[in-house]
Amino acid sequence: MKVSVKWLQTFFSAEGGSASGGRASLPDAQALADALTFHAFEIESTIESTAQIGHAVSNFVLDVKVTPNRGHDCLSHRGIAKEISAILNIPMKNDPLALRFNLNSTLRFNLNVSIENPRLCSRYIAGYIRGVKVGPSPDWLRESLESIGQKSINNIVDAANYIMFNIGQPLHAFDAEKLVSKDEQYSIIIRNARKPSFAKASAGEGEKMVSLDGKEYALTDSMLVIADGERVLGVAGVKGGKAAEVNEATTDIIIESANFDGASVRKTAQALKLRTDASQRFEQSLSPELAAYGMRAVADMIVQLAGGELVGFVDEYPVPQEKKELSISLQKINSVLGTNFTQSQVEDVFNRLGLPHTCDEASPHRIFKVEVPFERLDLEIPEDITEEIARIEGYDKIPVADLPSLKDAPDINENFYQTEKIREELMQKGYSEVYTSIFAEKGERVVANKVDGVRPYLRSNLSEGLAEALQKNVRNKDLLGLKEVKLFEIGTVWKGGKESTVVGMAIETKQGGKITEAALNPIKSDHYDDFPIPDDVRYRPFSKFPFIVRDIALWTAAGTKPEEILELIRKESGSLLVRSELFDTFSAKGGSASGGENRPRISYAFRLVLQSFEKTLTDEEANAVMENVYKEVKKRGWEPR
Amino acid sequence: MQRGHLHPISSLVRQSNKVFFDMGFSLEDGPLIESEWYNFDALNVPKDHPARDMQDTFFLKPQINAGNTQINAKNTPTLLRTHTSNVQIRYMESQIKKGIQPPYRIVSMGKVFRNEATDMGHESEFFQIEALAIGEDVTLAHLKGTLTRFFKEIFSSSDGAASVGVRFRPSFFPFTEPSVEVDMRLVGEHVPEKLRDKWMEMGGAGMVHPNVLKNSGVDSKKYQGFAFGFGIDRLAMIKWGIDDIRLMHSADLRFINQF
Incomplete structure (x- = not known):
């Protein structure tokens, strides 16, 4: 907010x-x-x-x-x-x-409010003001609303909005003269929208409401509405309608300050795709007591800003909110938080929060009785009081303590014991571990509401994911410096009507790949194996652009160390070189330029992988790197083959 | 034979299990497809409550299974679990059934799901670590101590121990009361500069709500305790400086072979 x-x-x-x-x-x-x-x-x-x-x-x-x-x-x-x-x-x-006040009015006016279902509307207050002058709001009010991103409309609407943002009670103003009256008697009915068959409008359709901004909403019988004798004036707790809109010509108004059920407002707002500042507040459930404060404040403000005469109120409040009291001991507060707060520290927090309280000093546990203010519907159980103490005092006051040791040793998880063993075995055989998505193109179970809509099924095997992973990694074999790609995954599949964990292995073959999958059988053990935890590494981001592989083979005099050549290659090929290694060596007699007749010499072949972080490398760019490398190796007397 | 590489998530799971085992926590697991009871209701997340919106859920279409004539709402799996907290309920319930009263200490690690768009910091499937400690006198101070030790062991490097700061901020979760947001700070010359002396948000925690204990059959008048749940992916990102959460499920050896 x-x-x-x-x-x-x-x-x-x-x-x-x-x-x-x-x-x-x-x-x-x-x-x-x-x-x-x-x-x-x-x-x-x-x-x-x-x-x-x-x-x-x-x-x-x-x-x-x-x-x-x-x-x-x-x-x-x-x-x-x-x-x-x-x-x-x-x-x-x-x-x-x-503030203390009452809404008892000495004047009576001809308005009848009836609530069909008090469970969905626990209170409805209507206030009647006659002879207002609708006009622009004063600067302070416009500034206040605009500072929090609200548009100023007119003094009546702005006053209602201001009070909502001030104390949290949503309010609405109707033009009284637009309400349908019978024998000069107005009526406001809070009821569910009518079912299609009962609709007076047109056969086959339910009730509709045109909102203040001119949009038409089709209503269903699960939605609560405010109606006069005939028409829907507003969707309860969500939005007001055009039918009784307040505009420049309005002189008499009826203000609504009511309490609607949170779950009901939430469902209606969701169904209409209409979340408003009012519905957001009702959704969280408000105290029906708050409605009186909203009415008093808005009525006073309107009379002050727009003049007119406050005629009176009608307050339908069948079951008033009960007063709540919570009890908690000082000892309990400290035993949950692990603190040593004193009675006076706790009482200080109560005072600061405006929570009236007493303390039973006779009890060794110092039991506090705390009166819950009507608006603090969140304070339901004693633990809620503990939280108030903790957060107002500050969580930095919570000490750091070690858990005491337990008598019994923890259990060994058989599934984990086994999967760890399998991991170790497979890694020793050169397999690397992957995790792939559980979402698949087909399977036995399907997600009903996947946001992106793709791959809505739950996988029934690991093979498909592994096949995809294998293919992707084989393309990067040279970059990775691997002779063959070997992957494994331990993961959940849904097959034969049940959920189970399986292990899948993928190995690169000449035909493409071979994938096997096996079930797991837990092994009993009284201890975990002490498998290594990899040494510290820092992740280095890698380029997502394609790479280019170039080989270079050189004749050198016997005794030349390949490391010496690699060092030169690495220095001369610059930042585009991401991997370089020796991949072939052979010795021969007989000769050429490298050292004259019959002197022993040796051939080394190196593989260079070039890649850019910024773009796809062209052949020309790779060639330029290689030309430079060739030039430099020649200077050292090494002869490219 | 060149040794293969352990996925960083598995590496953290291995290490975390060791740290928690030493503190007396048993590793427990639970199903990924879960009923609304174990994922929400038992955890004190009421129906038709805004709190239910906090975690966007993948719901499954009903399974047509001729063999299964008993429809039990408590056990009918209808969604992909949104957190590992279902394990808390299942564990406590089974202990009570066996007649075993607290103390309980468990840690659970596994995949969880959120129905949301993915980006560098968000994935629809990720890993969570969750711990639960219940006893007669387990306090919020013990939570701070447990987390301090856990972070210290996970984030210290071989060339030096990191000094760890743990900070709580007020928060709200239906399953804990009080609820806190946990921040961590690493101090020490061995800590990479990018992370040094910076408060980082780690996840949610708190004292287990009495309703959660009641729903699992544990006497909430006698027992209390803490619970926390963090993203393992996030821990891995901090530990190794990984910049994109989507790499975790990429099955890309350019990533995995660095570990």
Whole structure:
């Protein structure tokens, strides 16, 4: 979630934000990012942004990767501010969730809200404001929204969005006059979209909704909608519809602040391929208590920005959220973390996080009772409290301790014992180990949802993969300096209705290759063999371009060492030479230029492999290297054959 | 006869098994095709929860098998495992069935799968190493100690021991509480300059969630413990300076014969 540092600062300034009201300054953006990284969430980026509305404003925006367990409360500036307050121990001066108010209205208005299935909608609050003046938002509001990548629409829509990004409660505004009323009685029904057969629209089709951006969505009966007496006004928790859109002509509005079931919203948003800022929040499950704070805040803001008269609220909340309390002992916290935190250290963390608590001092275990704030739906079990202590205190406080030794020795894994033996045997015979993909062109089992669609089957043998690998490596034989390519793989196959591990071997032959495959039979042992672990090497990237092989054979005087010649060849052929070796030697009498009549001489043949890291080498480039080598060997009196 | 080459993954598996064996861990394995129960539900990953999206899963089409008349959701293999954590559940369950109570210490290494596009840093099939230690008094501090020793042995070279730093950051996994992200830093003159003194992200870990113990039949009031899961491919990339994870499954001797 994008978090504006300037926005965060508002929670640390006294009401109104004036300098005289007292203001705790937050540290710079980098310090905030570090605090969150080591005590709360990963920060994906920290970007400086400059908004240009009237005057230049410099700000920083943190992209915070809120973990799925904290979507309940931390997909909001208030949630992140609360974290920062706890981590850095800077008290919040202005916490919107600490306000006390009620939604009881003295005025009544003619709106009836009915929830068909309270399991999918645990609360629905409608607020009615009459006589608003829709217009552009003030600069501070536009700046705030734009700083986190949101577009400003008008003061009503912007207020609803601002409150959502401020405290995490999605909100929606309907144009009240566009709702269908009966005898001056409005009704809002939260129900599933109708099945095709019941649809009033056209036979054979289910209900539809045209969204604010003009797209039409076909709905199914598993989707929850907001409807007036007749039409769908919005898809619950996902998006509002065109039917009751707020625009410049709007004067009376109905605001929705509701709580929808996370799983249901998630399925609907997935099915419609419509993930919105609202659906993302509902998907994580929100507290129904939050809806009241959302309604109070947005109603006040709209009246302040757009005028009008707040007529009243209707609050359908069949089963209020239960209060939760967790108990955990100091001893348990320390025994899980391996720490020696004191009672006052733990209590300090509770205070910083705003978790009301008591401690049973009479108990030798110091049992804490912690009241869970309504928005912290993630705090479910005592272990969750342990995590709060650990992360706020900091994981650097966790000591490093060795596990105590156990009475019994570990078991010997028979499968591993055997595969290790096979590896060693095959390597001694010159086989090198490969791993190939388990995905194949054919097989018994098939993947239903493979992203790339290729090779969707699970292999029923290793042979096909090994044949492919053999062919590929035989082409590189000279580059690898191998006389013959030998490969093996120990891997899983799915055959005859079961999963098993087999060993496959591939060896190069004149006809191409020979591949064999065998089952494994575990061997019992009371110890593992001490097979070598290869010495340290550093991987060197290799060129993916084709190579060129050139041989050079030379007559030399007897006694000439081949190493001496190789050294010269390596020096003179330059960076394109990737491998060079002696591959043939023979001695002869009788002569030529190399040393006169009948003096013994010796012929060496060398193989040179040339390759470039940048491109495919041409014959001309290889020739140029060889010409230089020939020139230099001649200077030394070695005679090319 | 010129000796063949051991694949770097096998080399790390061999070495890791030795390190963990010495710390009292038994090597355990489990199936690659797994049921939703062992891969998700038993690990406290609820259905219809955003956490389930964290690991993109390869699902298999049902197998037509006339001989198998018993359909048991708990045991019906329907997906390619997304982590080696299925081994934790299977192991604890079988120990309890045999009447063997903790302490348990196991390490598991094998292939896991993620249904995602591949690039230099991501593969749809890769290897994971996972360890689980359960007892009456196994703590998060023991996790730090175990990891410090493991990294030290894996990343020290023959010309000198590396000094290893292990750092935890807060994280979230449904199967652990608390959950942490593990960073490692290598210090010492023998450490290649590219890696020296740099914090590197290694993977996830934490204290086993009580629901995971309960789901395996272990008394979560009496026992607790840690678990971690890291990519072996990633460990290999750091250890040998390998720049492309796809080389692991390339079967290319230009790569393998360097080891």
